Amino acid sequence: MNLTDLFVSSLLNNNIAFTFILGMCPLIAISTNVKNAKGMGIAVVIVVTLTGIINYPIYLLLKATNTTNLALLVFIITIAATVQILEIFIEKYLPKVYSSFGIFLPLITVNCVVLAVSLFFVNRNYNFLQTATFSFASSLGWMMAIIIVAGVREKMAAIQSDVPRGLVGKGIVFIILGILSLAFLGFTGLSF
Amino acid sequence: MNIYVPIVLIGILLTITFILILVDKLMGGSGEKMITVNQDTKFPVSGDESVLVSLNQNKIFLPSACGGKATCGMCKFRLIEGGDGEIKPTEDPFLSQEERDSGVRLSCQVKVRGDMKIEIPEVLLNAKEYETVVDYIEDLTYDIKLVRFKLKEGEQIDFKPGQYAQIRVPGIEVIRAYSMASNPKDKEHLEMIIRMVPNGQATTFVHKALELGDTIIVTGPFGHFYLQEDSDRDMICIAGGSGKAPIRSIVQYLRDQGMPRKVKYFFGARTTKDLFYTEEFVKLSEEFPNFTYIPALSDPKPEENWTGEVGLITDVVDRMTGDLKEAEAYLCGSPGMINACIKVLQKHDIQDEHVFFDKFS
Structure with missing residues (x-):
């Protein structure tokens, strides 16, 4: 698989949020406005890309010592x-960014996208470059997803849409997510 | 078993721990920072703690009922220089526009990230932490207790009559503020009048668990509500329930001076069951013509044979005071009661700057 294909497919066809339904917890919690969603998205992109790159050599080490069963733990x-x-690091050098990230940063530790990306590259036998591309594109896809959802929610709040009472709040977000997932099915088969 | 399993696990854990320590050492806030308080007091701080904690470590105790969770809004201070950026969402609800403009923040939410210049009210610099032992407990009514705390040998507390102190509930580390009911002359003891609040963590502790000989950490004194000593105006005091505490302190202080000012004390209660210290205050009023004690019941039962004043405390005050233009008022109690009383006092032409109150909430 060449890198461009991998990039596009991780971003769109196999969007980690809309097709794998991963990282739902922050995606629903922090998508009330676009600004916060962007902050969370950027934080996820940085962390996922970094951990992907760091975890790859560690995985090689595990393979060399025949201890791949420890992968999840490690x-x-x-x-x-990370x-x-x-x-x-951010606290020290970018205090403004730090205060705007606030709780998002530590929250990322428990975002399953991060772990999923590391486990996926193992399953799919990617090489280093592929892992890096895949990590970056997947997290970018997740960022795109949270921003789209936040955009929709912002619009809905602005026009005071007539959401059925039982679905107000998080309920309607699941339906939005479902519709968006269906829309992303349209990318199936796309390649360059 | 694969011999590499423990090696890899321990190796990775060690490496990461080592890297984290290294990063923390290199970049973390372990450097020393200087906090300047009110332009003259300076002390160095290391670490990344909040201003509240840093001040505590340096024996400056800002009031804080919630213990740094940004829920009480009491630990305000003015940030002049330094700090860590803008007002956080957690502080938002506690700051008025005026306070924002002058740089007021909550000290539990601002971390010390560099040299700072801050300003805190001068009276707070007197607040200290005391290790005390409970040496007297008395049931004043069915739901109000008097607790006396004895300071350690050789330690003394200086407070103005009317101020409050905080006690820390051991075990759950809840901090609550109570007015001091004792005579400020007795610098080795503190008395508090504590009313049982249903489901209140601290009051439940005091009423159900506190025993003689227990060690309790008390910090104080705090508060802007205290007797104006340089004034000689006539005084109106209004307080019910545990609001009697600061008034008792004020009255005892005045008694020691021979009651130089005219004092009228209105004590509001529902039934005779809620009255306490009646004898003490009646005796005072017999001893000093300047002091009048007016307990009033809002809901006396016929079998109680109550001969004193009847009615809501606001009505009684309204009925029994004349022109208050030259008077000073001291109010303690629930916010609702205080607001209602202030309205009544204003009807009698009291000047707003002579009304002092402590809202118990």
């Missing part, structure tokens, strides 16, 4: 550590 540890280091 990946989680590296993810938590987020921690990133937090210290």
